Amino acid sequence: MSWIDIGHIEDIPLHGARVVKTPVGCVGLFRTGPAEVFAASDRCPHKGGPLSEGIVHGQSVTCPLHNWVFDLNTGEAQGADAGRIETYPLRVEAGRLLIDGAAVGKRSAA
Amino acid sequence: MTQKLVIIGAGMASGRVIEHLLDADPNAYDITLFNAEPRGNYNRIMLSPVLSGEKTYEDIVTHSDEWYAEHGITCRFGEHVVKIDPEMKVVEGENGHVPYDKLVIATGSAPFTIPVPGHDLPGVISYRDLDDTNAMITAAAKGGKAVVIGGGLLGLEAAAGLKERGMDVTVLHLMGHLMERQLDEAAGYLLRKDLEARGITVKTQASTKAILGEDRAQAVHLESGETLGADLVVMAVGIRPETRLATDAHLDVARGIEVNAQMQTSDPDIYAVGECVEFGGHLFGLVAPLYDQAKVLADSLLGQPNAFVVKELATKLKVTGCDLFSAGDFAEGEGREDIVFRDPSRGVYKRLVIEDDRLVGAVMYGDTADGSWFFGLIKDATDIEEMRETLIFGPAFQGGASADPLSAVAALPPEAEICGCNGVCKGQITSAIDGGATDLGAIRSETKASASCGTCTGLVEQLLQVTLGDDFQMPQAQPVCGCTDLSHEDVRRLIKSQELKSQAAVWQELGWTTPNGCHVCRPAVNYYLLADWPLEYCDDPQSRFVNERKHANIQKDGTFSVVPRMWGGITTPDELRAIADAADKYDVPTVKVTGGQRIDLLGVKGEDLPAMWADLNRAGLVSGHAYSKGLRTVKTCVGTDHCRFGTQDSTGLGIKLEKHLWGSWTPHKLKLAVSGCPRNCAEATCKDIGVVCVDSGYEIHVGGAAGMEIKGTEILCKVATEEDAIEVISAMTQIYRENAKYLDRIYKWLAKVGLDWVKAQIVEDIENRKALAARFELSQSVYRKDPWAEHAQDSTTRAQYAPLANLTLEAAE
Ligand SMILES: Cc1cc2nc3c(=O)[nH]c(=O)nc-3n(C[C@H](O)[C@H](O)[C@H](O)COP(=O)(O)OP(=O)(O)OC[C@H]3O[C@@H](n4cnc5c(N)ncnc54)[C@H](O)[C@@H]3O)c2cc1C
Ligand code: HEM
Ligand code: SF4
Ligand code: FES
Numbered sequence: 001m002s003w004i005d006i007g008h009i010e011d012i013p014l015h016g017a018r019v020v021k022t023p024v025g026c027v028g029l030f031r032t033g034p035a036e037v038f039a040a041s042d043r044c045p046h047k048g049g050p051l052s053e054g055i056v057h058g059q060s061v062t063c064p065l066h067n068w069v070f071d072l073n074t075g076e077a078q079g080a081d082a083g084r085i086e087t088y089p090l091r092v093e094a095g096r097l098l099i100d101g102a103a104v105g106k107r108s109a110a
Numbered sequence: 111m112t113q114k115l116v117i118i119g120a121g122m123a124s125g126r127v128i129e130h131l132l133d134a135d136p137n138a139y140d141i142t143l144f145n146a147e148p149r150g151n152y153n154r155i156m157l158s159p160v161l162s163g164e165k166t167y168e169d170i171v172t173h174s175d176e177w178y179a180e181h182g183i184t185c186r187f188g189e190h191v192v193k194i195d196p197e198m199k200v201v202e203g204e205n206g207h208v209p210y211d212k213l214v215i216a217t218g219s220a221p222f223t224i225p226v227p228g229h230d231l232p233g234v235i236s237y238r239d240l241d242d243t244n245a246m247i248t249a250a251a252k253g254g255k256a257v258v259i260g261g262g263l264l265g266l267e268a269a270a271g272l273k274e275r276g277m278d279v280t281v282l283h284l285m286g287h288l289m290e291r292q293l294d295e296a297a298g299y300l301l302r303k304d305l306e307a308r309g310i311t312v313k314t315q316a317s318t319k320a321i322l323g324e325d326r327a328q329a330v331h332l333e334s335g336e337t338l339g340a341d342l343v344v345m346a347v348g349i350r351p352e353t354r355l356a357t358d359a360h361l362d363v364a365r366g367i368e369v370n371a372q373m374q375t376s377d378p379d380i381y382a383v384g385e386c387v388e389f390g391g392h393l394f395g396l397v398a399p400l401y402d403q404a405k406v407l408a409d410s411l412l413g414q415p416n417a418f419v420v421k422e423l424a425t426k427l428k429v430t431g432c433d434l435f436s437a438g439d440f441a442e443g444e445g446r447e448d449i450v451f452r453d454p455s456r457g458v459y460k461r462l463v464i465e466d467d468r469l470v471g472a473v474m475y476g477d478t479a480d481g482s483w484f485f486g487l488i489k490d491a492t493d494i495e496e497m498r499e500t501l502i503f504g505p506a507f508q509g510g511a512s513a514d515p516l517s518a519v520a521a522l523p524p525e526a527e528i529c530g531c532n533g534v535c536k537g538q539i540t541s542a543i544d545g546g547a548t549d550l551g552a553i554r555s556e557t558k559a560s561a562s563c564g565t566c567t568g569l570v571e572q573l574l575q576v577t578l579g580d581d582f583q584m585p586q587a588q589p590v591c592g593c594t595d596l597s598h599e600d601v602r603r604l605i606k607s608q609e610l611k612s613q614a615a616v617w618q619e620l621g622w623t624t625p626n627g628c629h630v631c632r633p634a635v636n637y638y639l640l641a642d643w644p645l646e647y648c649d650d651p652q653s654r655f656v657n658e659r660k661h662a663n664i665q666k667d668g669t670f671s672v673v674p675r676m677w678g679g680i681t682t683p684d685e686l687r688a689i690a691d692a693a694d695k696y697d698v699p700t701v702k703v704t705g706g707q708r709i710d711l712l713g714v715k716g717e718d719l720p721a722m723w724a725d726l727n728r729a730g731l732v733s734g735h736a737y738s739k740g741l742r743t744v745k746t747c748v749g750t751d752h753c754r755f756g757t758q759d760s761t762g763l764g765i766k767l768e769k770h771l772w773g774s775w776t777p778h779k780l781k782l783a784v785s786g787c788p789r790n791c792a793e794a795t796c797k798d799i800g801v802v803c804v805d806s807g808y809e810i811h812v813g814g815a816a817g818m819e820i821k822g823t824e825i826l827c828k829v830a831t832e833e834d835a836i837e838v839i840s841a842m843t844q845i846y847r848e849n850a851k852y853l854d855r856i857y858k859w860l861a862k863v864g865l866d867w868v869k870a871q872i873v874e875d876i877e878n879r880k881a882l883a884a885r886f887e888l889s890q891s892v893y894r895k896d897p898w899a900e901h902a903q904d905s906t907t908r909a910q911y912a913p914l915a916n917l918t919l920e921a922a923e
Binding site for chain 2: 011012014019029035057062067
């Protein structure tokens with residue numbers, strides 16, 4: 001794995017989200033707790049809603065367009081809706097956010 | 111031959127190392143022990159009971175001078191080691207050299223100081239050793255005010271101790287809730303409540319800017335501009351490993367002194383142990399892992415194989431009466447699930463985090479009796495699938511009964527007021543029930559209880575059930591969402607009656623079953639709190655739908671639309687030019703005239719929003735809130751200014767109303783219009799609130815709608831002057847804000863409470879009308895402002911509109 005530093009945890013509001021542009025598309029960073037952040041695709045499989053604009057609750061996010069709810073651990077849509085978003089390895093180390101560059105299509109830059 | 115062992119630092123970790131060595135082989139080493147403090151090892155973690163006066167220093171000494179003498183240890187206490195020479199294998203103390211065969215660095219850590227101006231004034235103390243503790247005790251003897259910077263474990267123990275010694279204590283904490291590394295919001299809220307109950311003031315999100323004072327600390331100045339008087343300032347904002355000796359000796363040092371699993375540093379004859387080390391990227395701040403390290407190090411020194419592994423940790427706070435427990439890991443991971451238990455009446459909160467049928471984390475507040483049991487399950491990674499259902503009730507659970515939701519109502523005394531609108535108490539209702547009133551309708555006509563605003567309906571129904579038992583069929587009140595069984599009406603009523611002023615308070619006191627709500631309840635609760643506590647509660651953008659968080663309407667392709675406010679539908683050539691310039695500059699594909707008498711710029715990229723707002727602001731344009739559950743527009747016709755039929759200045763009143771009401775949040779959108787005569791060109795009679803001007807004054811209409819449902823308004827009242835019109839409309843808006851269910855338009859809410867009740871409140875009862883208008887004004891003192899300007903000017907908020915990082919670009923350098 002190649003860990004890339006993409007920012008500080010305090011750049012994301014608690015129960016909020018931010019976006020990182022990557023070669024595999026926009027990735028949402030969802031801050032579910034004071035020291036907990038998940039990385040997952042920003043694109044809702046329903047009609048492409050920007051998930052980082054949704055409401056973050058528990059370890060889930062609700063799409064702002066039609067309220068599909070995704071479990072950020074697995075990426076699976078909850079309840080009656082069927083669909084899945086990609087999730088990506090992310091580490092929080094001393095407040096820094098490190099994403100797995102390989103998983104988001106970034107060749108390591110030496 | 112006996113080897114020479116030199117140990118730097120007589121602390122909790124090295125104390126254990128020495129004990130293990132002496133137990134295993136008392137003659138293996140000839141030990142020299144340096145300590146910067148002028149004393150041997152004592153139980154550092156018991157300094158807090160010394161501070162609070164529950165213990166004395168003598169109680170917490172672990173190794174006395176006699177003990178060191180008895181075991182032949184050469185003590186060099188009160189002497190700093192200034193240098194290590196790994197080539198010569200010599201340690202240089204202030205009073206001379208000592209050669210070693212093996213060296214142990216156990217220097218612990220140093221308190222971190224925030225380098226604000228004034229941090230070095232006398233009267234600013236950190237909290238690490240006995241001298242600090244004694245300095246605090248001496249300062250507290252003079253009484254006065256103490257400010258503790260840092261709401262973590264150490265800061266709170268210091269605060270509680272100083273309070274115990276009679277000081278007036280304020281805790282400043284940078285984050286949103288106390289002990290954020292160990293506790294979640296709910297537990298942090300309960301802790302804060304307990305500390306406040308004992309008289310400690312807690313300020314969260316408080317950032318220290320400077321410590322003020324002539325020749326000693328006298329006050330603390332905050333970023334917010336507030337200044338707090340202080341006779342004593344305690345800084346407890348964190349620790350950093352004491353690594354200076356190791357760095358100077360060119361050992362490998364990252365954040366701490368790097369060691370392998372045998373506690374050996376990059377020099378094979380030098381070991382390190384305790385808070386000064388870093389192992390596998392981990393630092394250590396609690397004693398449990400240090401004791402494990404001490405055992406491993408003793409074995410390493412004796413040539414026995416052993417390896418240190420990092421284990422789960424549990425935290426407790428040593429403040430009498432604040433019972434909290436936190437263990438394990440809440441961060442990251444696949445497939446996690448929460449189990450939450452709350453008992454609001456006892457102030458108890460428990461949360462378990464489960465992953466793959468194992469318990470991985472636990473936070474508890476108020477009742478921590480089962481803490482060690484849960485900690486055991488975490489450490490042993492016990493399979494909990496079998497007991498999952500009852501796990502949260504702890505080891506003693508014997509299939510007990512669930513709590514009775516009606517017991518609270520049953521316990522109320524007869525004189526407890528149930529219906530606030532009509533002043534009906536419990537006794538009147540129960541006697542009506544005894545007299546044969548067996549349903550809600552009958553109670554309403556007998557006693558008037560719940561016949562007005564309806565927020566007490568739930569209580570009346572519960573009373574019916576308590577009194578009649580199975581004879582009463584409880585109607586299924588619609589709960590807000592899956593997080594609670596309470597209805598919107600219940601939640602609103604309880605927020606007011608229990609004075610709940612934060613979301614964490616609502617979740618805890620009302621027994622939410624999820625850690626922090628969901629997309630359905632969060633916006634509603636956020637609205638209720640800001641409507642009821644405009645000064646105390648701070649709006650939470652993360653509990654709002656995207657449009658209200660970003661102050662623009664999201665479109666189906668993810669772009670936004672921007673609608674600047676045009677007061678009463680009036681604009682100027684300059685404003686139009688600024689709008690045209692913005693449309694050009696930001697490549698706006700569509701410019702549309704809206705139904706609300708203003709201009710919509712559609713298709714703006716999210717990242718451009720703050721810059722575009724700043725441009726529009728410069729021309730005097732502000733947000734039109736075209737996206738909000740709040741005041742949208744006040745449409746007007748031209749009225750007496752230009753129209754030959756006009757009876758009053760409808761445009762002027764519309765502008766005044768819009769300037770009065772803008773920025774306010776309401777349960778649903780709020781649209782107004784003012785027509786200059788009954789021809790009604792501004793279509794005021796299908797608005798939430800409409801004004802139709804007549805020769806003798808102003809007819810005020812309410813409860814219209816023109817959407818999927820079309821509804822004409824009903825007349826609320828007629829007033830003679832503009833001032834009265836504005837006052838009635840303020841009161842109308844406020845009574846709707848205070849009472850309606852989130853997402854009910856005025857017409858829907860009116861169908862529940864009835865126009866007659868509203869008339870009684872704001873037309874007939876002039877006092878009440880004025881009080882409502884005053885409460886509206888109070889709330890507006892906070893919310894009557896332009897969110898665009900705030901977002902465009904605040905660099906942190908502004909940054910939120912852009913991606914955090916862009917990994918599609920090649921590195922610039
Ligand atoms: C008020 C307080 C409350 C705490 N409560 C808890 C608790 O409830 N639970 C818990 O698990 N932990 C608690 N801790 C943390 C715990 O005390 C530490 O983790 C532990 O003491 C660290 O042990 P150590 O041996 O690494 O360092 P220390 O115990 O700090 O010992 C290091 C010693 O080295 C000396 N030294 C440093 N540099 C030199 C030098 N150059 N020359 C000579 N000597 C030097 C220092 O003077 C010091 O005496 C608390 C700490 C404090 C301050
Ligand atoms: C997501 C859905 C919606 C969007 C994005 C939207 C957007 C808008 C916008 C931008 C305007 C211009 C208003 C202004 O100047 O502030 C408008 C006007 C209007 N909207 Fe909507 N709207 C939506 C849903 C609705 C619904 C559900 C209703 C009915 C209940 C409604 C009824 C109206 C009416 C009647 C007007 C004209 C207002 C007037 O003439 O005063 N809209 N809408
Ligand atoms: S409502 Fe009456 S005053 Fe206003 S423009 Fe129409 S006719 Fe003229
Ligand atoms: S696009 Fe996400 S729910 Fe429809």
